[in-house]
Amino acid sequence: MKLTKSLTFFSSILIITSCTSDSESDLTNNTPINENVTYTGTIRNIIDNNCIMCHGTTPTNGAPMSLTTYANVKDAVLNRGLLDRISRPQGSPGMMPSGGTRLPQSTIDQVVQWKNDGLLE
Template identity: 65%
Template sequence: MKGNISMLAFAFLLIASSCTSDSEADLVVPAPLLVKYTTDVRPIIQGNCIPCHTDPPVNGAPMKLTTYDDVKYAVNNRGLLDRISRPQGAPGMMPNGGTRLPQTKIDIIKKWKDDGLLE
């Protein structure tokens, strides 16, 4: 009986220790309960959009995304959610020529809109 418990404990430890993540993109991070621009959305925009959507915009970007009002306007009137949600390599996908944002980051921006675009 004691040997069976030891074998079961060893099997559990072997299975538990084999769980790894190869990249940050593999990690699933749920959106905050209430998404706000300053704490949740701005870091995503700054890390992925500002290289082109700066002030003034560069590389053919049609608008700047440097302020809360800029990003709010882009979500409401410029199709920002559509553009970042397109499949990798699809025409018009953002970031242009880059890698599609992880779905968790897209979900945060969607939830921000659903939560009322709080600053």
């Protein structure tokens, strides 16, 4: 009986102390949202890690163009539907990377932000 009361008391203390009254600022991401995304600082790495295996200097596996330079990637965003292709649902026809896993939404959002920021080099 004494053990049951002790366990109940300890459990109550544990529950009460695990609850906090965090403010909203404690719960939100404090990373500035308006930092400019640049090709050199962000986008080149995304392209190199996900696209270059087919969109290299000499495109392979049916890739229609190279994505090895700032000018190539900028043109792909503005004129060749790159944002549409990387934003398609997993398994959709034409989804990129072809035959792979859809990029994480946060990565796609960085490419969108790069476009919105003016395609900064």
